[in-house]
Amino acid sequence: MNYKFNWAIIFSGEYGQWFLDGLSVTLQLSGLSIVLAMLLGTLLTVMRISRVKPLEWLAAGYIEFFRNTPLVVQIFFWYFGSDPLLPAVFKEWLYRQNIEFATGVIALTTYTAAFLAEELRSGILSIPRTQIEASRATGLSFLQSMRYVILPQAFRIIIPPLISQFLNLIKNSSLVMTIGVAELTYMARQVEAHTFHGFEAFTVSTLMYLSLSLLVSLAINLYNKHFLHVGSR
Numbered sequence: 001m002n003y004k005f006n007w008a009i010i011f012s013g014e015y016g017q018w019f020l021d022g023l024s025v026t027l028q029l030s031g032l033s034i035v036l037a038m039l040l041g042t043l044l045t046v047m048r049i050s051r052v053k054p055l056e057w058l059a060a061g062y063i064e065f066f067r068n069t070p071l072v073v074q075i076f077f078w079y080f081g082s083d084p085l086l087p088a089v090f091k092e093w094l095y096r097q098n099i100e101f102a103t104g105v106i107a108l109t110t111y112t113a114a115f116l117a118e119e120l121r122s123g124i125l126s127i128p129r130t131q132i133e134a135s136r137a138t139g140l141s142f143l144q145s146m147r148y149v150i151l152p153q154a155f156r157i158i159i160p161p162l163i164s165q166f167l168n169l170i171k172n173s174s175l176v177m178t179i180g181v182a183e184l185t186y187m188a189r190q191v192e193a194h195t196f197h198g199f200e201a202f203t204v205s206t207l208m209y210l211s212l213s214l215l216v217s218l219a220i221n222l223y224n225k226h227f228l229h230v231g232s233r
Helices: 007-011 015-048 053-067 071-081 088-096 099-125 129-137 142-157 159-179 184-195 198-231
Strands: none
Touching: 007 015, 007 184, 007 198, 015 053, 015 099, 015 142, 015 159, 015 184, 015 198, 053 099, 071 099, 071 159, 088 099, 099 142, 099 159, 129 142, 142 159, 159 184, 159 198, 184 198
16 A cells, blocks of 8 residues: 555646547547437438338348447457458548548447437337328428428437437447547556556546536537527527
């Protein structure tokens, strides 16, 4: 028990900048993955409820596969095992980019989209079917009904689980350190390796994750309350 706490060393020299660089990568990784996961999850939901059997089966198979396999395995698959499956043009573009970062985005997007799709589907199923029928009766197509009538209501309904999925994605982003993405956890590990002060390094990273999660929750709740207030006028 001769451990001596030294918080000053964590923020001295280049170590403080390492934390900021790691946080920046985490924000970029999480933000891009959230946007793409929302788009892919919405597409999967529409396919799932379209009543076009091939699309419905494809979406259901995708959702079950990605929800029931570990994220870290998916990360390793996209990084080490997907090369034979990718078109040559896409592989060439991918390797010109930051391959580790791009792989992290792909893994987080495809994984989170499966969960978002199920949350969104439950939101849609909670809307009275008469609204879909009424929108179709006015001349709107299925996709127009989804876009203008059903999806806006469904997204409002699933705000709480949506926040949970966003927070899970931010926390799950720490797993991409396994393929060398220099995000926040990776940088905390680097600081610990250089200073031998693991408690301080990972306490700082934990507090940064906590602050980021609280800010995301606050932002989404404020956004939701704003639109509830506008809608009640």
